[in-house]
Amino acid sequence: MNIQPCIRTEGLIYRYEPGYPALNGIDLEIPEHAYLGIIGQNGSGKTTLVKHFNGLLKPTAGEVWVYGRATSSRPVSELARTVGYVFQNPDHQIFGATTREEISFGPRNLGLSEAEVEERTEEALAAFDLEAYAELPPAVLGFGLRRKVSVAAVYAMRPPILILDEPTSGLDWRSARELMALVDRLHAQGHTIILISHDMRLIAQHTQQTLVLQEGRVLLYGSTREVFQQHEVLQQAQITPPQINQLASRLADCGLPQDVLTVAEFCQAYNRLKEARE
Amino acid sequence: MSLLYDLYQPGDSWLHRLDPRVKFIFVLCASLLLLLMRSLWVMLIALVGAQLILLSGGISWRRIGWVWRMTLPTMVLIAVLWVIFYPGEGQALLSWRFLRITPYNIAEGLAVALRIGALAFILFIWLFSTSQSALIRGLVALGLPYTWGLTLAMALRYLPTMAGIFQLISDAQRARALELDQGNPLRRARAHLPIVVAMLITALRTAQNLSLALASRAFGAQRKRTHLHPLHFRPLDGLLLAGILLATAALLWARLALGLGQEPL
Known part of the structure; x- marks a missing residue:
């Protein structure tokens, strides 16, 4: 079966400022329903790359396509329907007076009817086991719960592609396991999952494909199983399987x-x- | 990253070697004079002078450009609004309903805008060339309680960090389909509410964590503090300080007694 790419990049170059590029010619195809892990040292370009997928960054050169449409001319608010992005720190998005309000923020921005917003919010609260906290201010919840709220808030927008930047950092083993079980379920439901992490065990356990970045270039890209057999190549990027x-x-x-x-x-x-x- | 995360630029130029107290007194004197004067030419000279001091002190173009990017939008806004809302004296270049544009109010608007820029650059002469520890030592030596000095230094240190967090929060909310540049000005202002609230929560959390980190490193255990690198007031510092005070006194006299720089043109 020929699986179409949902994200494609060609010759992608990005510079934050004139000088050495943060991304230096990325050619990539991510198939639909993929469960992709992105790994690499700090500063290798992981977050910079995924910020191109929802249009937060526009290429300095080259092009990025999401479902066949170039992102360069599309606003973030439009791409947010297709690509959900959960930021590394939940506190960078939490502002609602209640968890319910926080989760309904995204669906409301999409211009959905009140009934639809409510239906999606309730479904997200139930899916992430957050009903008990629905009327509490999310800012006062513990870190693990705030992380859950931040994922649920993006999940409620029902984007087919979901990017999670270091979803388990700062979480204890149990919270991390619970969260990753939810992410696995989203993948089983048909979402494309893109996971950035420094936790190799997490990447090995959950993802099907792995992309290794080094200094803004693709070092390795393939099935997770194949990638973690390339011990010597991984060593170049200071990565230990x-x-x-x-x-x-x-x-x-x-x-x-x-x-x-x-x-x-x-x-x-x-x-x-x-x-x-x- | 596009933002500066530390205001201080390490270096060994004449500006860096200058005693932080002298630099602070210069900022105070220059700010006082700029606030008392209204002349477009004075503001222009101050702005150009500040650039020259920064460049001769080895401050990078990148940092100077960053200050321009921070201040220019406000300067343009002030210049435009001033011309619209403050009818000027003299012959009108354009007159339509309440709008009355004259060379006088254009010059006045430009002078006010340039004053904002000059004040910002003069402040950054001090901040770009003085490390956080030297900054506190300078203020404490001038009589400020140590805790106040540290609070001020940390507030200044956190300005660029907060600007970086603001950008991150804006990105996080835009990623949830928040449109910041759609609709009328009121709608745009309201659209920023999720960013402002998240920013406040983050700022409070950061402040709390910082205070706990300070307390856990025994901050406040000793009432009298000593310094690893005490300040040395060199003869050159004394000479420059005398020059600054004399020039300030002369310009103050010229402004108050002779009316120097009283009019925009």
Whole structure:
């Protein structure tokens, strides 16, 4: 089956100021319904790249297309219908007097009817398990809940593409796991998910494709499984694959596959190996 | 990033070596004179002079350009509104209903606008060439309580940071389809409300975290503070200070007794 790209970039260059470009010739196709992880060192261009997808930044040179339409001439408010962007820090978007008001802000900006705004808000509150906090000011909630509110507020706009910038930073293990379960569910529902993270275990566990950026260029792009096998190339970008992947690689002589991404996969492979030997 | 995140530009120019107290007194004297005078030519000389001081002090064009970008929109707005709402004296160049444009009110509007620019640049002479610690030491040496000095220095230090956060918050709200440049001025002003409220929440949270961080690093434990690098008032600093005070006194006398710079033209 030929899957059409929902986002395509060609020769994308971006400079914040005259001088060295933050993005230096990015050619990329992101298929629809992808679950893409973007990794790279600080300053490698991850956030700069995704800000082009919803039009917050316009290319200095080259072009970006979202569903076949160039972003350069489209306002952010129009692109926001298609591309939802959850910022790294929830406090950069929270302003509502109540969580309900905060979540309804985006749908209301889309010009929907009051009934539709209400329906989407209630659905988002339920999907993210935020009903108990609906009438509380989101600014006083704990960080994990504020993060949830910020994702729910973008989810309520129902964009087919959802970008999450470091969604689990500052969250404890349980909150991170809950949030990522919700993101997985959104992907299963058909959303295209783009995830920026420095947590390699998270990327390995959840994403299907991975893009590695280094100094504004694409270093690697492919399935997450393939990318995390390129240990030497990853080293160029100072990236270390998840420990379980490294362990499997070192035990390759014993017959373990080198493309293991999670502990569960490692255990399965080990059990298969044990059964085969018995 | 397009914004400056630290106002101070490290360097070793004559401006950097100047005692921070002298620079602060210069800012006060120059500001007083600019507020007392109304002449377009005085404002122009002050603005050009401030640029020359910054350049000779090794301050980069990037920083100077940043101040221009910050002040120019306000300067243009003031010049235009002044001409519209303050009918001038003398022969009118254009007269229509309440609008009466004369060379006098054009010059007056330009002088007020240039005064804003000159005041900003004079303040930035001090801020661009003085590190935060030197700035506090200077103010404390002039008699300001240390906590007040630190508060002021931190407020100034956080100006560019807050400008960066403002940009981030604007982007976050625009990403939720908020249109900032649509409709009449009232609607545009109201559209900024989500940004202003989020900004206030972030500012309060930052202030709280900062106060806790200061307290946890034993701020206020010692009533009398010592300094690692005490200020040294050199003979050259004394000479420049005397020059600044003499020039200010002379210009004040000329303004009050002779009416120098009293009229826009």
